[in-house]
Amino acid sequence: MASPDADALPRRNPQLNRNGELHHLITIEGLPRPIIERIIDTADSFINVAAREVKSVPLLRGRSVFNLFFENSTRTRTTFEIAARRLSADVFNLNIAASSTSKGESLLDTIDNLSAMQADMFVVRHATSGAPFLIARHVAPHVHVINAGDGRHAHPTQALLDAYTIRHYKKDFRNLTVAIVGDILHSRVARSAIHALTTLGVPEVRAVGPLTLLPAGLESLGVRVFTRLDDGIRGADVIIMLRLQNERMRGALLPSAHEYFRNYGLTPEKLRLARPDAIVMHPGPMNRGVEIDSSVADGPQSVILPQVTFGIAVRMAVMAIASSSPRI
C-alpha cells in the first residue's frame, strides 16, 4: 500500500503530513524550526520520567515499534528500545544482516512482511543513504518511520539530542560558536547536526578536518570550513568530536590514526584554545587516543555521558510526537 504522499507533488517534504505535522522523522533538513523546538521542549518533560519510581508513560500503549537495524548498533538500538518501552509500546528487535541480498529478500519485501505483522512504527538503521525515504514511500499511511541513521546522510535523533544537550548547558543558540571536528565526509551525525544548528539559529557552525574528509558544498549549508584544529576550535563554545572509523585510517584518505591524532585529536592543550566554559561532545562510541584524549573525554568539560541520558528522552519525544500523541 502506498504512503499518503505517493500521488502528491513529488517535492513536498515526505516527513510531514498534510497538516504540516511530523509523521516520519528521516532528516533534519527541511524540518521547520518550530517542530525541532517542540521535540526538544517535549524531551524536557520526559527527562523527569527516568527519575520517577514508575519509569513509564502510557502514550504508546498498544502500539508496536519495530527496530529494524540493517546495520548493527547495540547502543542506538538499546536507547530506542528503552525509549519505546518507557512510552509503554511493544518493542520488537530485528537485526537483519548488513547485506540486503544475504537472504535474497529485498528491502521492501522485508518491510511488507513486517507491515503484515501490524507494525505502527519502524525505527530503521541502514547502510545506504536514502533508504528510509524509500521505506516511508512504501508503508501504509498510519505507519511512522524513524531514521536511526542511513549511510552518510542523516541521524536526526542524534542531532536533536545534541541540540538538546547544547541548550541544556548553553541556553541560547543565538550567540554560540559550534565546531564539528573529524570525518565530516562520511558522517551522518555531522550532516544532521549542521542542519539542526543552522535552523536553530547558531550563528557560527564550523567544520574542521583534513581536505580528504570534507565534503563539497559545506559553505552552501552555512558552515565555515577549517583544516587546522587550532583555528577551528579557537573561541568555540561547543566542540563536537566525531568518531573516526577504522577503515578510514589506512589507505588514501588518511595515512594513520597516529598522524590524525597529532593534527586533529582533542587534547587538553588544544582544548585550552576554546572558551574556558566550552563543552565537549561526542556521539559515541569514542576512539580514545584517535580523535579524543582520555583526559578530555573524562574531564570536567565533557558532557558525553549526559548526552546518552538526554538521548533517551529525545527519542521518547520523537516517537510520541510522530505518533500524534497529545502534548504533555
Next chain:
Amino acid sequence: MNLQIARGRVIDPESGTDRVVDVFVSDGRIAAFGDAPAGWVAQRRLDAAGLVVAPGLVDLCARMREPGVEGALRVEMRAALAGGVTGVVCPPDTDPPLDEPGLVRMLRQRSREAQGARLYPVGALTTGLQGSALAEIETLAGVGCVAFAQTGCLPRDKSVLLQAMRYARTFDLALWLVPVEESLAGSGVAGAGAVAGRLGLPSIPVVAETVALHTIFELQRATGARIHVGRLSSAPGIELVRAAKREGLPVSADVGIHHVHLIDVDIGYFDSNFRLDPPLRTQRDRDAIVAALADGTLDAICSDHAPLGADDKLLPFGEAAPGATGLETLLPLTLRWAASAGIPLDRALRCVTSGPARVLGEDVGRIAVGAKADLVVFDPREPWRVTGDTLVSDGKITPFIGYELEGRVRYTIVAGEVRHERQPGGAS
C-alpha cells in the same frame, strides 16, 4: 511502394529546409518534392496537414537487450518506431557481449525480421568487454559493426587502449569510448557537488571524466585513431572536447537527453529514477551542455535507452541500477528543450537526425531527393502522459514518468514503408 506524404511541414536540418511541401517516395527512397514525378501513382497517401515531416531519428545509444533477453529486440524496436526513431545504434554491453561475429549476424537477422528501425551494432573492443584482449574487430566490422566500444569506463590498462587505437587505425575503424576513469569514479553514485554532499551520497568527481578525456586525446594524438566519446556530463569535460576539435583531432561527442534537462537537484528525496550514468551534475554543467549543442561541440543527443524494471529501481538510491527508458521520450524531450531554450526546430532536430548520422557515417538523417526514405511524421503539439500504459518499451522507468510531454509520432517510415502509425488520441 509509392507513398505520398501530403501537406506536411518538411524540416530537413542538413539543408536547412523548413517548408510545407508534399514528399513523394518510391522504392524506399525520396523521389521528389512538391509535384509527383512523371508517371508516379500513389499507392498510399498520408495526410500530414498540421504535422512535421522530419528525417527519422538516429539514436546513437539504445539498448535492445539482445543478446540477453529472448524477444526483447522486437519489443524495443516497436518502441523505437513509436518514438520516431528509424536508426538505432546498440552498444555491445549485451549478454553475452557483442564480441563474436556469430552474435552480430544473429542480431542483424533478428532486426531484419523485426521490421523495425535500422540497427547499427557497435561491437565490443575487447573480448568479453573485459578490457584486456582485443576482440576481432576487423572481422566484426565485416559482419556489420559500425564501430567498437568499451562501455561503462575506460580500460584499466591504458596500454590496451593504446594498442586498440593503433589496431583500429590500421583498418580505419572508429572507437566509441565512455570518458570515465574507473579508479576516480570509485563507488560513486551521484555527481560530486553540494547536492551529493548534502545527501551523503558517494560521489563521482568531475576529474573522473576530465582525466579520462585527457587520456583519450593524448592516445589519439599518438595514434591518429577516430574516436567518439559518449555521454558527456561536465562543463570542464565539454571544454576539453571543444579544444580537441579546435586542434583538429578526429573526435565526435554525444550527450544523453536526460542530461540536457535534468540536474543533481532533481534527485530530490533520493528518487532513484534519477540514478543515471553518468550522474546528473550541476546547473553550470547543464548550461555547458546546452551551449555545446548549439556550437557543435556536441554532435548529437542520444536516448541512452536502458529498459529497466521496477525491481531495478525500488532500492535505495545508491543500490538502484542506473538508467532510464528513452526511445519514446527522445523526440518530445528534444522538442521541449528547443521550446524552452528558444532554439529553432530544425537546429534542435539536427542533434537527433543529421548530427548522429554524420557520427555514424551512414547516409541517413536527411530528407533529399535520392536519400533513403526514413521519415518521422509527428504532431509537435499533441500532448501525452508518460505512463506504463503509453510506453511501448518494456522499460517503464523514466524520470519523466507521470509527466505530460508534447510531441507525438503519427507515422514512422523506414525504407519507404510505414512501419508505425497512430491516430490522434489513439493507441499505437
